[in-house]
Amino acid sequence: MTTSANGAFERTPLIAGNWKMNMDHVQAITLLQKLAWTLDDAKHDYARVEVAVFPPFTDLRGVQTLVAGDDLAIAYGGQDLSQFDSGAYTGDISGAFLAKLGCRYVLVGHSERRTVHGETDETLNAKVKAAYKHGLVPILCVGEGLEVRQAGTHVEHTLAQLRADVEGLTADQAAQLVVAYEPVWAIGTGEVAGPGDAQEMCAALRAELAALFGEESARATRLLYGGSVKAANAAAILAEQDVDGVLVGGASLDVAEFASIVRFESHAGA
């Protein structure tokens, strides 16, 4: 992530907290209120570093009410969406419903959706398109498992996921897209890819996006790293040129820890 001479970032960093299947609708309100208070106390500038949370679906109505009622600058989104608009799809959630709840973002293709729910690249491509159709910005998650990493084919593997999942997008859509590189072996394990690993993959993803959609579009696309991000390692990862933010799982449930990640500039180089 680079800054210009006036100190502004080339791309606005995004610090995203994926709560996964944690926090019921009552706990969600407490967590979000504490986060907002903590960031307010620290005089956080949301225009400089964007903050988003991804609560379970059942929490979203409460989150919407709190954000609107207290005029919070924290964005929020769903952890998944259906590739369909409406109909006989028991258990699924339409992007239209998320948009109506004020969601700005939606996660697509998190590794837990790919592995636990067997979501294929074909389905994920349809979900990415459904997100745009309903005015949501998809945060497309890509990344390799341990065996692929050990075989040394992680870059090809991850770029193949990207190509399949963004097929058919316009250059404008690709410019708005957020891609999160999440090596599966680093998720919830305490194993964190080094800043160099995150940069290697994010640079490769940006080059691939440039080849697919043109340089101008690829310069605008925000690329995140996810996998065991904590306050202690966030600043070094975020200092990398092509890393524009982080997707945080476990540490996003701890207000002090997550707020400290959001405030990464205050302890950069520490």
Ligand SMILES: O=C[C@H](O)COP(=O)(O)O
């Ligand atoms: O969506 C978040 C990622 O799965 C990372 O989770 P983690 O920070 O608990 O490793």
